Amino acid sequence: MKTNVAVFFGGRSVEHEISVISALQAINAFDKEKYNIIPIYISKQGRWYTGDNLLDIRNYRDMKKVIEDAEEVFMRPEYGDYNLYKVNTGMFSKRNPVVAELHVVIPVLHGTNGEDGIFEGLLETIGIPFAGCNTLSSANGMDKITMKMILRECGVPVVDYVWFTDRQWLSSKDDIISKVESKLGYPVIVKPANLGSSVGIGKASNREELIEKVDNAEKFSQRIIVEHMIEQLKEINCSVLGDADEHESSVCEEPIKTGDFLSYEDKYMGGSKTTAGMQASEKRIPADLPEAVSEKIRCMAGETFRVLSCHGVSRVDVMVDEKDNSIYVNEINTIPGSLSFYLWEASGISFTQLMDRLVQLALKRKRAIDRKTFTYDHNIFSLGGGVKGAKGAKGAKI
CATH class of the missing domain: 3.30.1490.20 (ATP-grasp fold, A domain)
Structure with missing residues (x-):
C-alpha cells in the first residue's frame, strides 16, 4: 500500500510564492511508486485547497483562478483524525466527505504562520506524523533574537x-x-x-x-x-538532515551576493529562472574553503541543529570574517528554500532520496512520541473526598 503524503505550501507569508516553488520541486521529486502525494495549498487568506491544478506552476499566474479550480478542504483539530475533508458539499452529498486519509505531512511553508511553529502546533494537536521541526524548535529557529540567545548560551558563536x-x-x-x-x-x-x-x-x-x-x-x-556588520564578509551555507540526536551535514556552499548581503533577488531570482527557487541563485558548490574551515562550518551547523532540537532538513547560514577568519552562525532556516536539495545532491543524496528520508524521519519521531506518557489512567474526580481548586484554596466537596 502506498503512503499518503500531504505536502502543505503557500500560506499567509511574504514568502508565499517561494513556498509554492519549493513545494512543487519537492512533489516532483517523490517516488510515485511508493507515495501518493496530496498537494494542499494554503491561500494568502489562509484557506486550504487541494487538486491536480495546483501541481502546475503556470496556474499560479492567476491566483484567483487557481483557487476557483481547486477543492477547498480542512482538517479537524482532533487528536488522531488524519482525514482531509471537503468544505463544500452538494445538497444530496454526505456532509464533509473525506478527500483522503493522510499518513504523513511534509510542511513546505516558508516564513510566518508556517515555519514559526504556528502550523506545527496544529499538526501536533492532531498528532499526525510530520517531517520538520516541532512547535518549539520552529519558533526558536524562526525568531532571530531567541535563536541567538540560545546559541550564545550553548557556546555557538554569534555576532x-x-x-x-x-x-x-x-x-x-x-x-x-x-x-x-x-x-x-x-x-x-x-x-x-x-x-x-x-x-x-x-x-x-x-x-x-x-x-x-x-x-x-x-x-x-x-x-x-x-x-x-562584518565588512569583510564571506557567507557560507550548510544543510543538516536528521534529528537532534542523529544528523549529518552537507557540503558547504558559497552564495554569490550582488551587494553587502544576500538579497531576496540574489536568493530567488537568478537570471530569468524565476521558477527555480533557491536552486536558481548563483553559488559555488562546494564552497572554495580550506578543508579544515569547511569541516568546522559543518560541525557548527550540526551543533546549531542539535541545540535548537531541530528535525528534518534545515539550512544553517554562517558568516566568515575574512579579516581574522572568525566564524559566526547567522541564522537557521528550518524549512529552507528548495529544501536545500541541491546541497544534498552535491553530498551524494538525490532529491528523491531526501524526500524518502523526510518521510521516514516523520514516522520515526511519531513512534518515539507514542512511547511517552501524556495522561494517567486514573480519574481524580472519581476518588471522592475534597478536591481543591474548583472553589479556591478551600476546595469543594464531591
Whole structure:
C-alpha cells in the first residue's frame, strides 16, 4: 500500500510564492511508486485547497483562478483524525466527505504562520506524523533574537546584537539609537526578527540610515534586531538532515551576493529562472574553503541543529570574517528554500532520496512520541473526598 503524503505550501507569508516553488520541486521529486502525494495549498487568506491544478506552476499566474479550480478542504483539530475533508458539499452529498486519509505531512511553508511553529502546533494537536521541526524548535529557529540567545548560551558563536520591539522604538528611539551606537557602532544590519528570505533587511552606516531601516523593518515584525556588520564578509551555507540526536551535514556552499548581503533577488531570482527557487541563485558548490574551515562550518551547523532540537532538513547560514577568519552562525532556516536539495545532491543524496528520508524521519519521531506518557489512567474526580481548586484554596466537596 502506498503512503499518503500531504505536502502543505503557500500560506499567509511574504514568502508565499517561494513556498509554492519549493513545494512543487519537492512533489516532483517523490517516488510515485511508493507515495501518493496530496498537494494542499494554503491561500494568502489562509484557506486550504487541494487538486491536480495546483501541481502546475503556470496556474499560479492567476491566483484567483487557481483557487476557483481547486477543492477547498480542512482538517479537524482532533487528536488522531488524519482525514482531509471537503468544505463544500452538494445538497444530496454526505456532509464533509473525506478527500483522503493522510499518513504523513511534509510542511513546505516558508516564513510566518508556517515555519514559526504556528502550523506545527496544529499538526501536533492532531498528532499526525510530520517531517520538520516541532512547535518549539520552529519558533526558536524562526525568531532571530531567541535563536541567538540560545546559541550564545550553548557556546555557538554569534555576532553582537541589540534587540527591541516596535513599541519600544516608538517610545524610546533615542535610547535605542544610543545603545546601538555604543555597543555596535556602524555599520550595522537591521532585520525583522522573524522573517526569512532577506525580507525587510537593510544596512545602516549612520544614524539617519539606522532610523530609515528600522522604520522599514518594523512594518514586517513586532521585534527588531540590529547586528554588528562584518565588512569583510564571506557567507557560507550548510544543510543538516536528521534529528537532534542523529544528523549529518552537507557540503558547504558559497552564495554569490550582488551587494553587502544576500538579497531576496540574489536568493530567488537568478537570471530569468524565476521558477527555480533557491536552486536558481548563483553559488559555488562546494564552497572554495580550506578543508579544515569547511569541516568546522559543518560541525557548527550540526551543533546549531542539535541545540535548537531541530528535525528534518534545515539550512544553517554562517558568516566568515575574512579579516581574522572568525566564524559566526547567522541564522537557521528550518524549512529552507528548495529544501536545500541541491546541497544534498552535491553530498551524494538525490532529491528523491531526501524526500524518502523526510518521510521516514516523520514516522520515526511519531513512534518515539507514542512511547511517552501524556495522561494517567486514573480519574481524580472519581476518588471522592475534597478536591481543591474548583472553589479556591478551600476546595469543594464531591
